[in-house]
Amino acid sequence: MIRTDMDALSVSEATGWPFASRVRSTNQEGQPVGVMHACGHDTHMAAWVATLRRLALARPDWSGTLVMIAQPAEELGRGAGMMLDAGLFRRFSKPDVVLAFHNSAALPAGVIGVTEGYALANVDSVDIRVKGKGGHGAYPHTTLDPIVLGARIVLALQTLVSREINPLEPAVVTVGSFTAGTKRNVIPDEALLQLTVRSYKPKIRQQLLEGMARIARGEAIASGVPEDRPPEGTITKESTPATYNTPELVQRFRELMVSRVGKDRILAVDPAMAGEDFGRYRLSDPSIRSLIFFVGGVPAEQWQQHSSTGASLPSLHSAEWGPDYETVIETASDSLTTLALDLFNRPAPASRS
Known part of the structure; x- marks a missing residue:
């Protein structure tokens, strides 16, 4: 199963891009707010669509069941639980593996970061x-x-x-x-x-x-x-469980991506105290193997300035967060496709007690 989150945040975009969001809405308190994908979920959705297209084109080369889900309400910590409560794994195939990625405001564009074991809190x-x-x-x-x-x-x-x-x-x-x-x-x-x-x-x-x-x-x-x-x-209802990356899946992903993009573009990153409700899918059945990785989105010029002068970078959820979306989408879709094809064509690991 490959998952994308798709909700936005009540933030007024200040990237200065000609296609910057001008959407207005109301928050849960009924207050008027601006709306933007300040956490980069728009790049997640685009990479998800690109992965689906690539796997569809490669259909003669793999065997198995692919489940693609677009999940709401990640920012509230509720969406995954809502989908599971609505029968996601009863109405569709329960997956052996769940995959996702998140863009990163702390890595240069195109660099892949992955954590073994607990990744998010x-x-x-x-x-x-x-x-x-x-x-x-x-x-x-x-x-x-x-x-x-x-x-x-x-x-x-x-x-x-x-x-x-x-x-x-x-x-x-x-x-x-x-x-x-x-x-x-x-x-x-x-x-x-x-x-x-x-x-x-x-x-x-x-x-x-x-x-x-x-x-x-x-x-x-x-x-x-x-x-x-x-x-x-x-x-409150905004609680989320920790996200755990299955160690053997992380190791296989690293091997694949080193051979594909080189060792300089695949990094081991420290666990973060941020939350992500992607962890609920594995929590619902610990036999499911799980992996979420990060794809750097900081544009090259910003990263160079940050490295040379210590200039601060916009963080996720910032009104100024504008990732190098083409690099994020290309890198993430290639990574997801590569790993999915490998999993489909590799014998399943022995069951664990």
Whole structure:
């Protein structure tokens, strides 16, 4: 199965290209926003179509079942789960291998990056609602201040990674939003913390989430909040599992691409703490082999300037991200086609216990 994601982002394009997106829409809050493929999913779709055409032309040269899927809602972390829930692997063939690629804003155009094992992180979006007792700011002794309690929770959460997780295990806990109150002299009834929590291994993910709940509950009790009114923790729908690249598949892909493009254009890259719901396909059945690789999109002139002067590069999700799309599409479609043909014409590996 070869998958492309196809959703865009609520970003107003600033690449200056004559064909830059001028689309306007509304976001989930009903606010007017610009729309662009700031994560490069348009190059993913184009390479996906090119791969399909190449494999169709080569049909006499391979034997097997090819499933091509165009997936929505990757940016929300929901699309893969929605497709699986709708019966993707029941209504169509369950694949032995799932493949995808992502353009990269950190590699020069045409360079292929691949990670063996965990490549992208578990991402849990967590809301912690801190309950207190509001009142007048001049009489704090008559209240249970949720802002102070929330601040204590924020500080205590920092010890999860620094003091409870093995230093050799990657983990991130970030409080990205802290909202409470409406007026300077009014202590509110509650505060809302919004967090992103990232890890690779299921055990570490569980340890982080359980630790967050324990810390929030313990700080609330220490602040005098009744035990029957603990802070409420909710994992939002934007959570995604870690993406794992099957090691033997990575090794075969490297061999193929070294022989095709040369060793200078195929690099081992470090795992990233970014999220990608492509990991759900393998998670649904661990016997499925999985690979997502990266194709550099930074135009040659920008990369040269970056290398010589240290000039910053637009990142993914930036309004200025404009990949060398022709090189990305050509490299990605050639890579996907080459690997697919090899897999179709190679005996399946022995089953694993």
